[in-house]
Amino acid sequence: MSAPATAPVQDAPDERLTHRSRLRRLLGRPELGAVVGAVAVFVFFSVVADSFLQASSLSTVLYASSTIGIMAVPVALLMIGGEFDLSAGVMVTSAALVSSMFSYQMTANVWVGAGVSLLAMLAVGFFNGFVLTRTKLPSFIITLATFLMLTGLNLGFTKLIDGTVSTKTIGDMEGFESARKVFASHLTIGGVDLQVTILWWLGLVALATWVLLRTRAGNWIFAVGGNSDAARAVGVPVKGTKIALYMAVAFCAWISGQHLLMSYDVVQSGEGVGNELLYIIAAVIGGCLMTGGYGSAIGAAVGAFIFGMASKGIVYAQWNPDWFKFFLGAMLLLATLLNAWVRKRAEARK
Numbered sequence: 504m505s506a507p508a509t510a511p512v513q514d515a516p517d518e519r520l521t522h523r524s525r526l527r528r529l530l531g532r533p534e535l536g537a538v539v540g541a542v543a544v545f546v547f548f549s550v551v552a553d554s555f556l557q558a559s560s561l562s563t564v565l566y567a568s569s570t571i572g573i574m575a576v577p578v579a580l581l582m583i584g585g586e587f588d589l590s591a592g593v594m595v596t597s598a599a600l601v602s603s604m605f606s607y608q609m610t611a612n613v614w615v616g617a618g619v620s621l622l623a624m625l626a627v628g629f630f631n632g633f634v635l636t637r638t639k640l641p642s643f644i645i646t647l648a649t650f651l652m653l654t655g656l657n658l659g660f661t662k663l664i665d666g667t668v669s670t671k672t673i674g675d676m677e678g679f680e681s682a683r684k685v686f687a688s689h690l691t692i693g694g695v696d697l698q699v700t701i702l703w704w705l706g707l708v709a710l711a712t713w714v715l716l717r718t719r720a721g722n723w724i725f726a727v728g729g730n731s732d733a734a735r736a737v738g739v740p741v742k743g744t745k746i747a748l749y750m751a752v753a754f755c756a757w758i759s760g761q762h763l764l765m766s767y768d769v770v771q772s773g774e775g776v777g778n779e780l781l782y783i784i785a786a787v788i789g790g791c792l793m794t795g796g797y798g799s800a801i802g803a804a805v806g807a808f809i810f811g812m813a814s815k816g817i818v819y820a821q822w823n824p825d826w827f828k829f830f831l832g833a834m835l836l837l838a839t840l841l842n843a844w845v846r847k848r849a850e851a852r853k
Contacts, residue, residue: 568811585795598760628753728795
């Protein structure tokens, strides 16, 4: 008696080859919630503030966005890699102080001071990453310690060297004008006056997006943030990746610090405290998860743009600026909830 015929068993389709619709791909984008929020904020202030849509107003909004966005980009990459940097805000001030004091005290070309500042900031970034990977302490503790040390050094050295809490003016020193053109100049495009920081910001967003999506280093960043032990097991250089991310934060802090110095000639040693939270907020609004492994540089840029619209839109609407922090907190909460909802929907559709 022959065995009954059975239907051939078909192999399950490879999940990697399954076609994903445009809607699924859209819902899977980390920055989707931030884009929706940005459109809502833009429409809102366009209605309540008559001057919001003027070219000069939008230029001011973009400038405010760029000053946060330049730092939000590397902070977003660091958060995707699973870490934080609470020293990022005061590091900007440190970068400006080192450039100013070295140039003034050594009567050196301003570019020499800027070069010394770059080396110093990269050393701080390396220190954060190295101590993190060697001790395995939480990045919150390590960078909080760095924050406190830099805050004390900024104030202590400025008083010791210059006798006050601010640096001496270097506006008449050799190399200042050329440095100002690079870090603090204005461009006129279509009759609109734009700060060069906007170009720095957009360039960094493009570079970071390319690194995340088109390079092996980008895969390493996502892998390290998702599961560092699993990443290490498959050969990802976890320690090197995290150190590089902290040094990227330091590099962008140097750029922001040079802009601060070249814009005002002098630097107040107490500036920058609290700005690190704004960078983190921009990254979180842009879709970065606090747990790592998820996010985008574009999302962080959109988060910074929301910050710029909110900070200036409240002024143009002639509201009490004390409401800004409330608005920012509400945006942070709503964006986080929206990002969580979008991600759950995207995972449910897979």
